[in-house]
Structures are given as C-alpha cells and as structure tokens.
Amino acid sequence: MVEKIASGEVVVASPGRNFVTLRLRTESGITGLGDATLNGRELAVASYLRDHVVPALNGRDAQAIEDTWMYLYKGAYWRGGPVTMAAIAAVDMALWDIKAKMAGLPLYQLLGGACRERVLAYAHTTGSDINGLMRSIEKAQEDGYEAFRVQIGIPGIMDTYGVSASEYYEPALRDSQPARFHWDAETYLRQIPKLLRDIRAQCGEEAILLHDVHHRLAPVQAARLARDLEEVRLFWLEDVTPSDDQDALSLVRQHSTTPLAIGEVFNTIWQCKALMEGHLIDYIRMSVTHGGGVTHLRKVLWLAELHQVKSGLHGPSDVSPVGMAASLHLDFAISNFGIQEYQQRPALIDDLFPHAYSFRDGYLYPGEESGLGVTLSDALTAEKYPYVHGYLPVNYLMDGTVHEW
Numbered sequence: 001m002v003e004k005i006a007s008g009e010v011v012v013a014s015p016g017r018n019f020v021t022l023r024l025r026t027e028s029g030i031t032g033l034g035d036a037t038l039n040g041r042e043l044a045v046a047s048y049l050r051d052h053v054v055p056a057l058n059g060r061d062a063q064a065i066e067d068t069w070m071y072l073y074k075g076a077y078w079r080g081g082p083v084t085m086a087a088i089a090a091v092d093m094a095l096w097d098i099k100a101k102m103a104g105l106p107l108y109q110l111l112g113g114a115c116r117e118r119v120l121a122y123a124h125t126t127g128s129d130i131n132g133l134m135r136s137i138e139k140a141q142e143d144g145y146e147a148f149r150v151q152i153g154i155p156g157i158m159d160t161y162g163v164s165a166s167e168y169y170e171p172a173l174r175d176s177q178p179a180r181f182h183w184d185a186e187t188y189l190r191q192i193p194k195l196l197r198d199i200r201a202q203c204g205e206e207a208i209l210l211h212d213v214h215h216r217l218a219p220v221q222a223a224r225l226a227r228d229l230e231e232v233r234l235f236w237l238e239d240v241t242p243s244d245d246q247d248a249l250s251l252v253r254q255h256s257t258t259p260l261a262i263g264e265v266f267n268t269i270w271q272c273k274a275l276m277e278g279h280l281i282d283y284i285r286m287s288v289t290h291g292g293g294v295t296h297l298r299k300v301l302w303l304a305e306l307h308q309v310k311s312g313l314h315g316p317s318d319v320s321p322v323g324m325a326a327s328l329h330l331d332f333a334i335s336n337f338g339i340q341e342y343q344q345r346p347a348l349i350d351d352l353f354p355h356a357y358s359f360r361d362g363y364l365y366p367g368e369e370s371g372l373g374v375t376l377s378d379a380l381t382a383e384k385y386p387y388v389h390g391y392l393p394v395n396y397l398m399d400g401t402v403h404e405w
C-alpha cells in the first residue's frame with residue numbers, strides 16, 4: 001500500500017530560542033516531525049522548505065525515503081550547504097518518523113536494532129577561571145554526567161569561546177547586529193595547556209575530559225597544542241583547525257597522539273571522506289539536523305566505521321528535541337558509537353516537545369515509542385512564541401581582522 005505525503009507545515013517558534021520544525025502528514029493522517037533549526041539563519045531554511053521543498057513533496061510515496069532524499073539532493077541541481085542540507089534533513093527525519101510509526105517500532109529498530117544498552121553523554125562545562133569551571137563540573141556531576149567538555153576563560157582574552165554566563169548556552173544573540181568577540185592564539189596557547197593540566201589534576205584520572213578550539217588555530221599552532229596536551233589525556237581535542245582545510249590535520253597527526261574530533265559544520269560525506277580515509281580524525285561530529293538527516297548521516301557513520309572513526313554527534317541546545325531524538329536512535333543502532341553531546345534544556349522546551357528519550361545518570365536512552373518518539377505540543381505556535389531575530393557572534397583578532405568564531 002502506498003502511503004502518500006499529503007501536506008507539510010513549517011513551525012518557526014522561539015520558546016527561549018528559535019526552532020524550525022517540519023511536520024509532514026500523509027493521506028491517512030500519519031504525521032512525522034523533522035528538525036530544520038540552523039542557529040542564526042533559521043528563516044532561510046524555513047523558506048527553503050515552505051517555498052521550494054514542501055510543494056514538491058505532495059503526492060510522493062512517504063515510505064520511499066532514499067528515493068526522496070536523492071530527489072531533493074540531486075534533483076535541485078544546486079547541492080550541499082547548511083541551508084539545503086538542514087531542509088533535506090528535516091524531510092528525511094519526518095519520513096523515518098512516519099515509516100517507524102507505520103511499523104509500530106522505535107526508529108532504532110528499523111535501523112538495525114540496539115547495539116548498546118545506553119548512550120554516553122557529555123556535558124558542557126564552563127568557567128571564567130578554574131574555580132568557576134570546577135563548580136560547573138560539580139554541578140554536571142550532580143546531574144550524573146561522567147564526561148565534560150571543559151571551556152575556560154583565558155586571561156587577556158575578554159570573551160573566550162565557550163565561556164558563558166548563562167547555563168542555556170549559545171543561542172544566536174538577540175541583537176540587530178552580530179556581537180563582536182575577540183581572539184589571540186598566542187595568548188591562548190601560552191595558557192591553555194597549564195589550565196587543562198590543572199583541571200585534570202583536580203578532576204582525577206577517571207574523568208572524561210574534552211576541549212573545543214572552535215576552528216581557531218593554524219596547523220602548526222594546532223600541532224603544538226595537541227602535543228602539549230598529550231599528558232592531559234583528553235577524550236578528544238575538537239575543531240582544532242579550520243574545518244575547510246582537511247590537510248591541516250595531517251600536520252597535527254604527525255606531532256601528536258591526542259585524539260581529534262571535527263565536523264559539526266560539515267553537511268555532506270564529501271567534507272569528511274578524506275579525513276576518514278587518511279585516518280586524520282578519531283571522531284566525526286556531524287549532526288543529524290545539519291547533515292542531511294538519518295539517511296545521509298548513516299552513510300557517513302558507515303564510512304567512519306571502515307576507518308575506525310567513532311561517532312560524537314553534535315547536540316547542543318540549538319538542535320531541537322526532534323533532532324536529538326533522531327541522533328539517539330542512530331547512536332543506539334550503530335556499532336561505532338563514541339559519545340553524544342547533550343545539554344539539558346529548560347523545562348519549557350521539554351514541555352513543548354514531549355519526548356520518549358530520557359537522560360539518567362550521565363546516559364541517554366531513545367525510548368520505546370514508535371517513530372522518533374517526539375510530539376509537538378499544541379502550545380508551540382508562532383503566535384505564542386514568535387521568532388526572535390538574532391546572530392551568532394563574529395570573532396575578531398585583536399587588530400580587527402575577522403577570524404573563525
């Protein structure tokens with residue numbers, strides 16, 4: 001029996017931060033949800049879906065997921081990029097949601113079934129100094145976390161990446177113009193190895209520690225840092241060089257055995273193929289929401305498996321609970337799972353996106369509801385929670401040169 005797509009609706013709402021959610025409906029009334037949230041560029045994806053994608057879906061077989069993925073990817077001629085791939089991802093998630101609901105199974109069962117009993121999550125911890133950071137880690141430990149991304153203020157740099165006053169981290173800032181952040185690599189490189197050594201000493205040998213450089217170093221600087229951090233035994237050093245320059249990591253590899261992760265801004269397999277084939281990374285950080293959905297990310301993760309690269313799927317608070325659910329079903333069903341980024345959300349978000357997945361004692365569970373296991377509350381409307389215009393910050397060197405944020 002062919003179950004045809006009958007309609008699609010794009011919900012843009014801002015319950016504390018902007019989310020873009022696609023809801024597809026079949027002729028017999030089955031609904032599927034997809035996350036299309038692109039932090040700071042939300043309306044571009046909403047328009048791509050409303051104006052270009054949804055009209056082209058009406059009447060298509062809702063179960064032909066691979067075929068529809070190719071129809072949207074190859075069929076548009078213009079391909080790739082975060083706007084296009086977030087839109088395709090939303091359609092893909094919604095179709096997997098529908099198919100799993102039709103089968104009466106949680107999505108992970110359709111993806112091959114559970115490869116593990118639980119999904120290790122890591123927390124964002126942050127502090128302007130060691131004492132502040134340790135308080136942040138202690139709070140995460142009280143919530144049960146065993147793994148911590150540690151970001152700490154650097155004296156001499158006024159707004160270090162990842163050091164946030166608010167717990168609800170990194171929404172696009174609500175300004176008419178992008179905020180101006182600052183960066184100096186030498187100041188950072190002089191101080192961060194000692195800071196991370198001190199954090200390791202205070203946390204003990206058992207703690208799982210990660211650190212994110214947000215693409216800011218030149219290859220030789222990154223190589224020096226990765227070498228200097230070996231004794232800290234990070235779980236991973238993330239985004240240590242600009243993501244566009246895949247060869248950069250070969251220099252880092254030549255000088256260090258610190259594990260490397262990259263990929264949260266990648267949106268196709270072509271951006272990580274050479275990194276995997278060259279064994280230049282240990283963890284791939286793409287997200288379901290920005291990486292073309294379950295269908296495409298599954299291919300990325302299969303390629304990763306061939307090269308002993310593990311998953312570390314992107315999951316900050318700008319991935320909606322719909323995208324998080326899709327990540328968890330994938331995490332559960334792949335053999336090369338590594339770790340999952342996870343930020344607990346304000347209760348309002350959980351209330352507006354009721355979900356079957358759960359977090360307990362540092363681990364995540366996708367839940368046993370059929371489909372993705374997420375619904376949209378009727379209260380989540382554009383009228384009640386209107387879109388808020390905002391930008392991610394722009395990062396500058398001390399002399400005013402625009403740099404990677």
Ligand SMILES: [Mg+2]
Nearest residue numbers: 212238239264
């Ligand atoms: Mg990151």
